[in-house]
Amino acid sequence: xxxxxxxxxxxxxxxxxxxxxxxxxxxxxxxxxxxxxxxxxxxxxxxxxxxxxxxxxxxxxxxxxxxxxxxxxxxxxxxxxxxxxxxxxxxxxxxxxxxxxxxxxxxxxxxxxxxxxxxxxxxxxxxxxxxxxxxxxxxxxxxxxxxxxxxxxxxxxxxxxxxxxxxxxxxxxxxxxxxxxxxxxxxxxxxxxxxxxxxxxxxxxxxxxxxxxxxxxxxxxxxxxxxxxxxxxxxxxxxxxxxxxxxxxxxxxxxxxxxxxxxxxxxxxxxxxxxxxxxxxxxxxxxxxxxxxxxxxxxxxxxxxxxxxxxxxxxxxxxxxxxxxxxxxxxxxxxxxxxxxxxxxxxxxxxxxxxxxxxxxxxxxxxxxxxxxxxxxxxxx
Ligand code: NAD
Numbered sequence: 001x002x003x004x005x006x007x008x009x010x011x012x013x014x015x016x017x018x019x020x021x022x023x024x025x026x027x028x029x030x031x032x033x034x035x036x037x038x039x040x041x042x043x044x045x046x047x048x049x050x051x052x053x054x055x056x057x058x059x060x061x062x063x064x065x066x067x068x069x070x071x072x073x074x075x076x077x078x079x080x081x082x083x084x085x086x087x088x089x090x091x092x093x094x095x096x097x098x099x100x101x102x103x104x105x106x107x108x109x110x111x112x113x114x115x116x117x118x119x120x121x122x123x124x125x126x127x128x129x130x131x132x133x134x135x136x137x138x139x140x141x142x143x144x145x146x147x148x149x150x151x152x153x154x155x156x157x158x159x160x161x162x163x164x165x166x167x168x169x170x171x172x173x174x175x176x177x178x179x180x181x182x183x184x185x186x187x188x189x190x191x192x193x194x195x196x197x198x199x200x201x202x203x204x205x206x207x208x209x210x211x212x213x214x215x216x217x218x219x220x221x222x223x224x225x226x227x228x229x230x231x232x233x234x235x236x237x238x239x240x241x242x243x244x245x246x247x248x249x250x251x252x253x254x255x256x257x258x259x260x261x262x263x264x265x266x267x268x269x270x271x272x273x274x275x276x277x278x279x280x281x282x283x284x285x286x287x288x289x290x291x292x293x294x295x296x297x298x299x300x301x302x303x304x305x306x307x308x309x310x311x312x313x314x315x316x317x318x319x320x321x322x323x324x325x326x327x328x329x330x331x332x333x334x335x336x337x338x339x340x341x342x343x344x345x346x347x348x349x350x351x352x353x354x355x356x357x358x359x360x361x362x363x364x365x366x367x368x369x370x371x372x373x374x375x376x377x378x379x380x381x
Pocket of ligand 1: 122123126127130133136173174175176177178179196197198199235260261262263264269271
């Protein structure tokens with residue numbers, strides 16, 4: 001069978017779903033690999049590199065979609081791509097099944113089997129295919145780098161002949177995958193780093209990374225993450241108020257705030273309010289990784305960088321992984337390659353779409369002209 005990767009059509013997307021290295025691994029599984037000409041150029045992978053890796057370079061997207069038995073890409077298909085899907089083909093990409101009626105309809109009508117990378121169950125066995133985590137890791141790292149690039153001082157404290165420089169103070173709100181990557185980056189740059197999450201069980205992880213967990217003076221048990229598959233639940237109004245009061249108290253002292261707080265299938269909770277922004281020092285920076293879901297700070301403008309009247313920079317970019325396209329493509333293509341390994345138990349270049357397999361079943365959102373989303377809960381954790 002042939003696996004093909006087209007150039008991403010979404011404007012400004014630099015990532016690519018196959019790298020020369022992942023193609024070599026896919027060939028070991030028995031597949032022939034194809035790539036659309038120029039598909040890897042923005043991620044630093046030239047057509048020549050693909051050719052060297054044994055990949056056929058195809059001139060047009062139309063030809064690639066026509067020939068490929070399996071299409072592996074990054075973004076959910078755009079309208080022009082939905083028209084190219086066809087019966088018996090397998091598509092592996094992000095797909096937003098809950099908010100992509102057109103895509104789901106097209107999959108059902110055309111009979112394309114769709115594996116949605118964001119639906120890979122978050123169980124240990126599937127970690128190597130967890131593209132949400134690999135992209136969140138990059139977003140967290142890049143958020144700190146982007147903050148540093150816009151921050152007019154050092155992260156680390158210094159004592160030099162020219163004077164004493166205090167370390168920057170960084171607060172990371174939400175300590176999931178992105179938040180933990182941000183914490184690691186921030187501490188390694190030498191900033192005094194604080195972190196908060198509604199799931200108290202992450203306090204230990206935060207502290208082991210050299211940051212300080214911000215505890216609330218609050219009696220009630222914090223939200224029980226275990227009940228929601230490791231994700232945060234909605235906080236009680238009293239808890240949310242205590243959290244805001246704490247943030248209000250520390251806001252004037254923070255130089256950089258990275259917000260990453262999300263609750264699945266909901267608008268991002270407002271955690272960094274206008275008055276907190278107004279209390280921050282000029283030159284401070286906020287990077288709002290929840291911008292795509294409305295922002296943890298409502299002053300955030302999605303995909304833009306703004307500077308407030310009191311000189312606080314607020315960054316609402318939503319394309320951090322694409323800004324590190326080589327790294328993001330390498331990790332994403334590896335996630336896809338692992339998915340293909342599971343789909344090819346015999347290493348014979350033939351897909352075995354085993355719907356009894358928890359991971360494959362969980363990620364499959366359309367199969368044999370049926371919508372198979374949402375999936376049943378996984379049997380093993
Ligand atoms: P996410 O992107 O959904 O959310 C980011 C963080 O924001 C979460 O830690 C969440 O608790 C926190 N948050 C939500 N509301 C908040 C609020 N009001 N104030 C402060 N923080 C708030 O999270 P994620 O990065 O996808 O990770 C979620 C969980 O899943 C984590 O425990 C992570 O370790 C776990 N996980 C497990 C696996 C696996 O087992 N394979 C893989 C990835 C993630």
